Amino acid sequence: MNAPLNWFSQIGSIAKFGLLSAAQRRASVAATVVGIAGVVAVFIGVLSISAGFNRAMTASGSADAAIILRSGADSEMVSGFGREETRIIADTPGIARNAEGPLSSAELFVIINLPKRTTGTDANVPLRGVESAALGVRDQLKITRGRMFNWGRNEVMVGAGAAREFAGLEVGAQLSIGREKWPVVGIFSANGGVAESEIWTDAKVLQSAYNRGDSYQSIYARLASPGAYEAFAAALTANPQLKVKVLRQSEYYANQSQTLTRLITTIGYLVATLMAIGAVFGALNTMYSAVAARTREIATLRALGFGSGAVVVALMLESLVLALIGGALGAGLSYAAFNNFHAATMNWQSFSQVTFAFAVTPALIGQGVAWAVAIGLIGGLFPAIRAARQPIAAALREL
Secondary structure, eight states, X not given: OHHHHHHHHHHHHHHHHHHHGGGGGHHHHHHHHHHHHHHHHHHHHHHHHHHHHHXXXXXXXXXXEEEEEETTOSSGGGOOEEHHHHHHHHTSTTBOEETTEESEEEEEEEEEEEEBTTTOOEEEEEEEEEOTTHHHHSTTOEEEEEOOOXXXXXXXXXXXXXXXXXXXXXXXXXXXXXXXXXXXXXXXXXXXXXXXXXXXXXXXXXXXXXXXXXXXXXXXXXXXXXXXXXXXXXXXXXXXXXXXXXXXXXXXXXXXXXXXXXXXHHHXXXXXXXXXXXXXXXXXXXXXXXXXXXXXXXXXXXXXXXXXXXXXXXXXXXXXXXXXXXHHHHHHHHHHHHXXXXXXXXXXXXXXXXXXXXXXXXXXXXXXXXXXXXXXXXHHHHHHHHHHXXXXXXXXXXX
């Protein structure tokens, strides 16, 4: 019982003395802590873009909602339906209903150019024509300012994200679409989902403005239950009158987010790895300096019976503590700087802008701290082994 306790006591004594003497090496210690903090802050900051974009896309789909596209289409931009097809789809068993009828909205999706508020450069903003059931299909939508547009009139309401990122979308402003002026009559939120990046109007009015006849590009439907999806999808794909592709909304938006999420994640890990290499060298320098300054002290402890294993573990603990301080500092900086920072980026599936907020999640903070721990352990390992292997007699003779 005493041997393990004595070994842990040795580790505690060596580590405590090393940490208390860190002030004498404050320049190198500060450089290591700041270097690790920089790695963690940049790593979390870059990946928070991916997490925020993915959150915006996944918030747009629910388990009991489906989107129907033309067979072979991977986005609304290349899909198309006639009025009769949308009627057949709306009458398919499995769709939820209310007093007005099936919760199925045949929709039109076009792109307009609007200037960004920050840069003034033009960007592709989605303009969506919807039917009255759209509010039932997307039950998370709430009007936060103004009112709903009137059906049959050239009026629009704007998602909160689009209103924040693009100029000329305030309530009371007017958009020039085609040859007409379209008043902005309301702002809506959608639980942070992709709908907040869009401008909405009556589908029939939009068809007229763009000479689309009686055509639509997609159908959004709310199902009677999440379990109704399989039978609903099977009924549509088996119908010889239709050539359709049926997806859960959550699956559709997850597919749309994959390209950008994968790109940002790859860049984040690449940048963090390059910075981590520099931080490891900084940690090595700090710990080698600590070992050099404490050569006689460590040799004296070993001469008094302190084990070489205890020396290695104690020095690695010291390095780990510095790394954790740097990791905590980096995580705090990234949260303060990036969390809920609003931006817009291109959705490469629809070639339109998606507004979203960066998300510094607990999982990202955990990954950042894990990187700091890895840097600390690698940076402390070799100096600790060197200290433990030094000949005691030679070390005692050093000044």
